[in-house]
Amino acid sequence: MAATKSDPEIELALRSVADGPLDEGRKRVFTDLLLERGDPRGEFMLLQFVIASNQASGAVRQRAQELWQRHKKEWTKEISGVVSDLELENGFPVAGTVGKTAAPDQILRSAMFVTMKRLRANKDGQQLLIAAACDVRLTGLQTLEVDSLETFATICAKGVPGRLTKLTLRLSFGKTELELVRTSPVLSKLKTLTFQPVFRAQTQRRGLGRRLKDLFSPGADASALAQTLVALDLHPTLEHLELPVAGFGDLELFMQVAAAWPKLEFRRISGPGTFELEREEGGTLLVLQNFTNEQLVQLRPAVPKDVTRARLSRKRQWSGIDLEPVLKAWAPINVTMV
Numbered sequence: 001m002a003a004t005k006s007d008p009e010i011e012l013a014l015r016s017v018a019d020g021p022l023d024e025g026r027k028r029v030f031t032d033l034l035l036e037r038g039d040p041r042g043e044f045m046l047l048q049f050v051i052a053s054n055q056a057s058g059a060v061r062q063r064a065q066e067l068w069q070r071h072k073k074e075w076t077k078e079i080s081g082v083v084s085d086l087e088l089e090n091g092f093p094v095a096g097t098v099g100k101t102a103a104p105d106q107i108l109r110s111a112m113f114v115t116m117k118r119l120r121a122n123k124d125g126q127q128l129l130i131a132a133a134c135d136v137r138l139t140g141l142q143t144l145e146v147d148s149l150e151t152f153a154t155i156c157a158k159g160v161p162g163r164l165t166k167l168t169l170r171l172s173f174g175k176t177e178l179e180l181v182r183t184s185p186v187l188s189k190l191k192t193l194t195f196q197p198v199f200r201a202q203t204q205r206r207g208l209g210r211r212l213k214d215l216f217s218p219g220a221d222a223s224a225l226a227q228t229l230v231a232l233d234l235h236p237t238l239e240h241l242e243l244p245v246a247g248f249g250d251l252e253l254f255m256q257v258a259a260a261w262p263k264l265e266f267r268r269i270s271g272p273g274t275f276e277l278e279r280e281e282g283g284t285l286l287v288l289q290n291f292t293n294e295q296l297v298q299l300r301p302a303v304p305k306d307v308t309r310a311r312l313s314r315k316r317q318w319s320g321i322d323l324e325p326v327l328k329a330w331a332p333i334n335v336t337m338v
Contacts, residue, residue: 009033017092018111022140027090040067041075045091052090078110082128087118094140100124104131114138120145120168133186134158147171156180162188173197178228182235190235194242225253226260229269239267248273249290251299261304283308293326300329313338 013030020026027045034042047064050056056064068088073080079093087095092111095118107113108131117140121129126148132138133155142163146152147170162185171177173195181187232241243253254275261269261277261284270276276287286307288296296312303310310333312326327335 007037010037014111018109018114018137021092021111021115021138024090027092031091040071041091043067044071048088048091076112079107079112082107082125083113089115089117094118095143096120097122098125098128098132101128104128108132108135108137114140116141118143118145118166121147121151126151130154130158133164134160136160139163142166144168145170149177152177153180156184156186159185162186162190165189166192166194168194168196170196173228178231181232187235188237190238192240192242193232193235193238194244195232196244225256226263229257229260229266230263233264233266241266241269243269243271249292249295250274251291251295254288255299255302258299258302258304262306277304277307279306280309286310287312289313293323296326297329303333307333309334309336311336311338 010030010033013026013033016026017023017030028049031042031045031049034045036042044064044067047056047060047067050060051064076083076086076093081099082101083093083096083098085095085097086093092115093113094115096116098119098121101107104127107128113132114137116132116138119129119132119141129144129146130151132141133144143166144155144164145168146155149171152169152171153176164187167181167187167190169177169181181190181193229241232238243257250271253271257269257271257275257277266279268276268278270278273289275289276285278285278287284304284306286303286309288299288310290313291299310330312330312335323337
């Protein structure tokens with residue numbers, strides 16, 4: 001038997017979840033009431049709690065998936081047609097892609113929306129993304145993906161108390177965007193920035209530094225990228241900058257980041273498929289991926305002096321490859337071949 005809207009106790013419990021989306025105890029009360037009534041959503045919620053505890057067997061996950069596929073239209077009807085690509089946690093959505101809606105406030109009041117932690121938007125969902133980012137009811141919303149300067153600027157201008165800790169920017173990055181990242185109170189708790197500029201000449205294979213050559217006035221001893229990193233580093237809480245802008249094994253990107261690294265206080269900078277630099281106690285860990293032996297030897301002089309450990313991999317298997325030149329060039333750094 002399924003609980004219905006006419007059940008005042010169920011309605012009250014669901015409203016309680018909407019009023020306190022970070023309180024997992026409220027979700028458990030809701031789950032218990034559903035179980036008492038034999039509602040299949042109660043079983044689904046219970047299974048979701050088990051999955052969240054990382055103790056779920058394959059059978060538990062399969063049963064949860066069966067219940068979700070059978071009932072998801074009913075359970076998500078309040079946000080049907082508005083939110084896609086849903087990801088769940090303890091029975092409620094925590095991530096999704098928003099689209100156009102005729103009644104955004106109704107969506108923002110829904111218990112199936114206020115639990116969101118990570119949001120992105122399609123081209124028709126920009127207004128709802130702005131409304132969600134700036135609504136005080138979504139207390140758990142910490143991650144946004146934004147691909148419009150107008151959307152980004154509007155969110156920053158709203159002045160809602162900052163709660164965002166992770167931001168992905170997919171737009172043509174310039175001085176305006178940089179200043180918003182540095183100064184907006186909405187981003188006062190930002191820890192991770194994924195900086196993915198969009199360029200007019202997407203098909204041109206040019207280094208990131210050259211593509212940003214007009215961002216700042218030329219410096220005497222720094223590339224455009226290095227100047228950008230230094231400027232971003234002025235953000236008081238930013239710890240991790242991700243640069244997924246280049247192909248695998250982008251030698252130029254690593255060289256420019258390595259040149260800027262000594263001037264920065266970031267805990268971590270990474271370029272997926274190319275490199276990671278992460279400060280540790282007693283030194284810095286460097287991870288390099290998808291480079292040839294020759295490239296690894298070539299870039300060794302550019303490695304920041306505080307690097308004490310390195311994990312190196314390349315495009316092909318190491319088996320049968322003469323690693324002696326690499327190991328010799330990288331001494332005395334503690335090198336692990338992956």
